[in-house]
Amino acid sequence: MHPLHREKLDAGDLAVQTWAQFVSAYRELNARKLFWVALILNAVVIGAVAAIGIDEKGISIFGYALGIPGVNSRLFPDGKLYKLIITTVGVSFWLSWISTILALLSTASMFPDLATGGVDTLLSKPIGRTRLLLTKFATGLLFTALQVSVFAVLAFLVLGIRGGVWEIGLFVVVPLMVVFFSYLFAVQAVVGLVTRSPIASVIVACLFWIFVFLVHSGEQFTLFGATASRLEIEGMEKKLASLQTEEAKSGLAAKLEEQKANDGNWRLAHGIFFAFKTVLPKTTETANLVARELDVRVNNAPADEEPQQDDENARRQRGFFRSQFVTEKKLSAEIQKEMDARPVWWVVGTSFGFELALLGIGVWYFRRRDF
């Protein structure tokens, strides 16, 4: 009997094929200049973070004091400055935008290639189309996984050596950014499979990303409005209870009724955006989970103090409606509370739901197609 005679493939067979595809994908990345450029840029970004110094006297770059008043290790204790820079510049800007765009460009031809010349020999092997497509998809995440792993290791070392904090939680950035990239890569993969055009797949993925960002911005804007409106109503009701004269009460009561009418509109608008956002991938929130994990917020002071109406500082703090009752600080704290209350399963789970649905369409298409 032939040594490769099989009635059914076993786990060892699946492992051999999967490993071979990952090794091949790594070799593909290795052959691409863009991969190495991105890797060097990763080191440059972290190197720039490492160049920043902070002590009791202040902040410096390459040993040169910047002389920014108040910014010192008392304000940012325990490596918090490094965490802040790593999460804002490193994760929210570098990894979430630049590195992701490089990854999309680098993997753009993967699925169009699969749908054209390279697929015949693969399909003639003992591997099902579903597994072939999903393994290919997983290998496409290798670019981001390797890039972010290098970023995480370097950031971990900088945070430890320069900030004195060995923050193992930093490595959560690896799975989170891979998940983040996978949302967009799923779009790129399916478009690439159907159109067989790398350019079209990158363009559609980027347009989709912008669309998701706009929906997120809309949701955030309406959340801002709805929260501000709620706080305004609460403030008015509190004030109303404290007023003595009927004349003053009736004036404020009229404003309160008007505000309540507006409040319904804000809630409705936010509800629509929120529902829409729920079914879409949550790119920004996924990236922000890193900051949530590392707890980089600097100002955790209570935000519920009453505004002092005649105080210059309080006027500067006035909120969204130039309100007499809601400070920006309190509004920000409420929104932050709302955002933090959104569970990780909702952020990642619903995004995965979208991704799986999209990949399901891709698998359905790939299984039906003749090559």
Next chain:
Amino acid sequence: MTNARIGAASDLAIDLADVTKMYAGRVHALQGVAMQVRRGEIFGLLGPNGAGKSTLVKIMTTIVRATTARGTILGAPVGHRPTLARVGYLPEHHRFPQYLTGRQCVEFFGAMSLMRRTERRARAAEMLDVVGMGAWGDRRVGTYSKGMQQRTGLAAALVNDPELVILDEPTDGVDPVGRREIRDVLLAMRDQGRTVFLNSHLLGEVEMVSDRVAIMLKGKVERQGSMAELTDDSRRWRVTIEGTAPAWCAEFARVSPLLEQGSGGSARHAVEFRNDDIAFVQSVIDRLRAEQIAIVGVREIRESLEDLFMRLVRDVDGRAKAVGAGNVNTGTAAGAGAGADAKGGR
């Protein structure tokens, strides 16, 4: 013989019955193909462009889904994926990953065929040597010429020590020396007991190495069998004589005009018998000799594969035209000129 079963299922590497494929737009690429390929033989598949050859090959290798398909490949139902581990396939116009070296490429496809690392490494090195790519194995595929890519493809098709090798235009882009080498590889594979399924435009190439062939036209197998079986109908005997043929020969033979000048300046004529009964031919020879007619030669004449192929193409085209006169929608994918088939034929 045409589509009759030729042996027990276990003797057959490929046993197809009623394979049909209808593409979108009601293009009927395959119309009930039946084909049997014995284990250990080289089987050639011939046909014009658009005959459905590649579609059939792709159905056997699960690249195209059949509309209906009954039959087996290496004893397993068509489409049984684990069986593909014992099949080697070289597609036409294949494109291997340009970033891999030839060796990595062959090893990769070995892994995809379930081979474990040690054996696939050894086997990849061996196959690269067999196809003459041993010295080039560590250079990237992107730097290879078309012929080198084809040789590497052949090595990749053979790396899993396949029982059945399906080759689609294996000598495409290969120089004459390379073609000869590939032919030798095919013959060596048969000697090792493998079944080789060869899909090629090159009639001469197929005729040279194939034990049996099938001719596909307009999505159907028109003929299949050994060369002898396919050309049996056209077998006849030719007796070349010195001088003029006696008049009685014309009753049962076609007498050709002057063939050539004989040694003594006399004319030579050929008498071609319409029947292939050798005993009858012997009696005619006896009669000729009795009449003192010098016999220069006796030869068996058969239609060449190319002649048969062209005749079938003309017949099928004629039938299609006759049908088409009454019914415009033939519903076949085969529309390309039959003449295109014979490209490079001889």
